[in-house]
Amino acid sequence: SQQGEEDPQALSIQEGENATMNCSYKTSINNLQWYRQNSGRGLVHLILIRSNEREKHSGRLRVTLDTSKKSSSLLITASRAADTASYFCATDAGGAQKLVFGQGTRLTINP
Amino acid sequence: EPEVTQTPSHQVTQMGQEVILRCVPISNHLYFYWYRQILGQKVEFLVSFYNNEISEKSEIFDDQFSVERPDGSNFTLKIRSTKLEDSAMYFCASSGQFNYGYTFGSGTRLTVV
Numbered sequence: 001s002q003q004g005e006e007d008p009q010a011l012s013i014q015e016g017e018n019a020t021m022n023c024s025y026k027t028s029i030n031n032l033q034w035y036r037q038n039s040g041r042g043l044v045h046l047i048l049i050r051s052n053e054r055e056k057h058s059g060r061l062r063v064t065l066d067t068s069k070k071s072s073s074l075l076i077t078a079s080r081a082a083d084t085a086s087y088f089c090a091t092d093a094g095g096a097q098k099l100v101f102g103q104g105t106r107l108t109i110n111p
Numbered sequence: 112e113p114e115v116t117q118t119p120s121h122q123v124t125q126m127g128q129e130v131i132l133r134c135v136p137i138s139n140h141l142y143f144y145w146y147r148q149i150l151g152q153k154v155e156f157l158v159s160f161y162n163n164e165i166s167e168k169s170e171i172f173d174d175q176f177s178v179e180r181p182d183g184s185n186f187t188l189k190i191r192s193t194k195l196e197d198s199a200m201y202f203c204a205s206s207g208q209f210n211y212g213y214t215f216g217s218g219t220r221l222t223v224v
Contacts, residue, residue, distance in 0.1 A: 031211065033213070035215075040200075040220075041217060041218070042202060042215050042216055042217035042218050043154065043202060043204075043215040044215075045212075045213060045214065045215070048211065048212075088153070088154065090154075096167060097142070097159040097161070097166050097167045097209065098144070098156040098159055098167055098169075099144075099146075099154075099156060099213065100156065101146075101153050101154040101155070102153060103152075103153045104153065
């Protein structure tokens with residue numbers, strides 16, 4: 001079984017709409033992080049939510065965490081063309097000194 | 112804002128050759144990592160490094176791989192005898208705290224031919 005699985009795998013929406021991506025994981029965690037990756041580029045840290053937090057905001061980003069369901073969601077409000085990228089959740093897999101990434105959601109914002 | 116710097120950005124090498132990928136982590140960070148991403152696939156953990164030794168490694172990180180922090184600023188990943196399946200984007204990361212506040216570099220795209 002895979003830690004950190006996102007859905008949907010691909011999402012295409014119109015500029016201005018909200019985009020919601022989901023992530024599920026298997027093991028207990030200390031924190032969950034979301035990253036963005038533009039095509040062929042590096043990983044940009046977006047937001048970290050700790051296991052004792054339920055919701056966190058950063059600009060147009062809202063992340064929720066439900067540890068009972070082992071799931072998280074990333075909401076991007078008022079999407080822009082520049083938000084087109086792949087989005088990955090990553091967990092610390094129960095305190096191991098590493099991040100375990102999901103397969104990612106490929107988000108396309110259509111102008 | 113501090114950055115993790117990786118060089119080269121792209122390297123092409125012949126199968127069986129040794130490659131060294133270089134990284135300069137953020138200067139006051141204590142934890143260092145290598146990850147890789149095969150084209151179109153997920154980012155995979157390779158190794159973590161703390162206090163001048165490997166703290167954790169994945170099953171991918173076999174005897175062909177090694178890491179080193181030779182001079183207190185650089186952090187290198189060496190692949191001794193590259194295989195075609197080593198072709199991937201390799202990311203270096205560092206963090207100031209355990210599993211918190213990762214900063215990733217832009218990656219080195221390794222192509223083994």
